[in-house]
Each structure stands twice: as C-alpha cells, then as structure tokens.
Amino acid sequence: MRRGLWTYWGLVQAGYSVMGAVVIPYLRTLGLDPARLGVYQSVNGVAGAVGSLGGGVVGDRWGRREAIVLARFLHLVSVLVLLAARRWEAVLAVAVLSGLAQMAGPAYSALVAGESAGSSRATFFGGLQTVAWVMGAALPLVGGFLADRWGARVTIAVSLPFFVAALGVAAALGVRGSRAPEAPPTSSQPGGEQDWRQPAGGAQARGVRGARWRVAWEGMWVPGMRSTVVGLTVGQLINAAANGIINLALPLWVQDYLGGGYAEIAGASSAVAVGSAVTIYLGGRLADRYGRKRIGTFCLLWAGLVFAATPLVKTVWHLYVLLFFLCLVANAAGPALSAVSAECVRPSVRATFSGLLQGLWWGGLAAGSAVGGFLYTRGPAWVWMAIMVGGVLQVLIWQLLVRETLGREVPEAGAVAPAALAPARGTEA
Secondary structure: OHHHHHHHHHHHHHHHHHHHHHHHHHHHHOOOOHHHHHHHHHHHHHHHHHHHHHHHHHHHHHOHHHHHHHHHHHHHHHHHHHHHOOOHHHHHHHHHHHHHHHHHHHHHHHHHHHHOOHHHHHHHHHHHHHHHHHHHHHHHHHHHHHHHHHOHHHHHHHHHHHHHHHHHHHHOOOOOOOOOOOOOOOOOOOOOOOOOOOOOOHHHHHHHHHHHHHHHHHHHOOOOOHHHHHHHHHHHHHHHHHHHHHHHHHHHHHHHOOOOOHHHHHHHHHHHHHHHHHHHHHHHHHHHHHOHHHHHHHHHHHHHHHHOOHHHOOOHHHHHHHHHHHHHHHHHHHHHHHHHHHHOOOHHHHHHHHHHHHHHHHHHHHHHHHHHHHHHHHOHHHHHHHHHHHHHHHHHHHHHHOOOOOOOOOOOOOOOOOOOOOOOOOOOO
16 A cells, blocks of 8 residues: 555656646736636635545545545546636636545545554655655756747646556555544444444435534544644645745746746746755654654744745845745645644544645635735735735744644544543643
8 A cells, every 4th residue: 555655646746746837827828817817726726625625525435545536537637628728718627627636635645644653654744745845856847848848738748647647556556544444333223223324314314414524523623632623724724825825926926027937937846846855854753753843833933034035036046045945944844734634633534634624725725826916916025925924823823722742643432542632741842
C-alpha cells in the first residue's frame, strides 16, 4: 500500500507542477480580465469545497480508493476540456470539474494517516510533501519553457500522461485501509443488531442516516479537542483566503509590474518549491520531536516577518529570493498541520474531517480569489496588506486554540483511555 501511495502522489504532483503555473496566464490569453479570472477562481473554489466535503463522506462510507479514482477521472476530463476551451462557458466547466476532483484529497489523507504510526506521522506527511515540492522545483520551469516556445496548450498536454498514470495507480491501490475503521453501531433494536452502515427503508432509513451524521459529528467533536477543531477550521479558512488572493495576484503582478512572461511566472513557483523542499521533511521530524503546535507557530511567525519585505521587491530575482526564504521555513508547518488534523478526531471520521478542512480551503480560495481580483485593480499594496492581516490572525488562532497532540490517537467511542487527550509534558506551547 505504501509504495502505491508514494507512486500515486508523485505522479499527481508531477502533472500539477508541469501545468500549474501556466493556467492563469493561459486563461488571460483567452480574453479573461482580472475580474473574470477572479470569478473563475471563485467557481473553482466553490466546486472544490463541494468536492472536498463530498469526498470525505464518500471515502469514509464507500471507500477511500473509490473516491480517489472518481476524482482522478473528473480531473482528466477537466484537462481535456481546458485544452479545447474557446468560450467562457467551457472555462467555467473546467473550474467546476477540476474543483470537484478535489474529493481525492480527504480520502488520500485518511489513507496516509492510517498507514503511518502516530509517533512518526508528521515525518511521513513531511516526506510526501517533500516529494511534492521537489517536483515543483524543476517541472514548472519545464512547463514555462514549453509554453514560451510552443504555447501553453503544449504544456497542458504534457501533463496528461502523468494524470492518466495516476488514475491507473489509484485503481490498483490495495484494499487494506481503503475503508474507514468500524464506528459503533446504532440501533433501534435491543442489543444493537442493526448496523448503522446497512441500508434500510422508510423511517428506519432516515434513522440510519441520522445515526451516520451523529457518529461523524461525535467523532469530530471530541471533548478535550474541540478548541483544536475550531482553530483548525477557522485557520484553514483564513489561510485559504490569503492563498486565493496571492495565487491570483502574483502571476498578474509578475506580468504587469516586473515584466515577466510564462518562464518568469514558473520561476516564482520553482522558488517556492525549492525553499519548501529543503526544510519540509525537517519540519515533520521536528514536529514529531518537539510538538506540532510549537513548530507550527514558529513557522507562521517566520512567514509574516519575511512577507513584510514584499514592498521592497523590484525585479523578478528579488521576488525569487523573497519566496525562497519565505517558504524555507513557512511551509515546514505543513506536516505539523497534517498530523494535528489526523490526531484531533477519531480514526473512523478522518476522511470526513479532512474533507471538511479541504472544503473550507476551497471555499476560502473562492472568497480570496474574488477579493484578490478586486484588490489588484486598486493596486498591489492592498493585496499585500490583506495577506499580512491574514497571517497575524493565523498566528493568534494557532497559539490560542490549537492543542498539542504529538502522536496521540483519539480513541473510538467506548475505548477512551483516562489520559488519552492530556497534553504531553513539555510540549504544550
């Protein structure tokens, strides 16, 4: 199973890395102005939120592998539509399909959490994220070169074999861990003979559906971890909104103010990837040793301090240096966040909670993209100020609400250990 998870992840990240940096500039060549680009990103974000929320539920109920395969198929269709797009309606279809394909994320995260031991979970997530950033270091430059030489459609077409191969690997994933652990049965009969997973009809069916949602809610709203769940959800929304703003504004800024083209925009993606790849695995190791909260807070503080230097950027090389040092430490928080997200809820609802977080991410991206298009028309300074405010809020939320977990599992109902949710000595920051 682990080999398949690594292979799948590498193929998906390779495909995204090749084409990701050229999509927004390519859509601009189709006649989309910043306002319409904001609409495109917002529609994509809303669809991503729907796909993520649905993907978590589908993964926990019918199988995580099945959710991943469906998502990869939808994404393949979206890339083909993008290659053929000439009208605004087709562009919107791409936004919807690629957004719905985000249902793969929660299911994949749940599989990874199930395959990793609690004491090394952040390290495992860090290894996977290192693969993503290593792919992102070189392949965007390849995509940018191809786009400048032969056009963006060639770059997008080159990504297709990676996505096709990822679909094949996903379909072949082993079944161990592909379904959620069994949750407690809910029954209207004495002794609990009716399993909550079994189909039923009429009023009984409504009762079973209610039981499913109740089990999911109780699995995500565990005493001792409720502030962490609130902190993660609110922080995810703010972080996503800030990313939505910068994802829209940065390529336009490189073109309009720094005089760059496809290659320069891809270079910015590579600077982010190189900085992240250098330290993100180390971030996972440190989070496993010193605590998720401590490492996460430090990384967020670093991001705010470095990003404050953005007004000093005058050339693309200045931008590359800033992005490198920003992501050198900031993105090392990723493994800590992934580990906390897996450890603050019961294993039987991990995909559902991951879907909730990813849905909030895409909802935040949608809001941030809409706001980013508006702010960019008023000037880049408004963009940078909005992102700084979001960064300050994230630090406060992480510090005040998120509890340390450090590899501890939240037990299923009926198996609560007395000190299962107590913070480890020396790790509560």
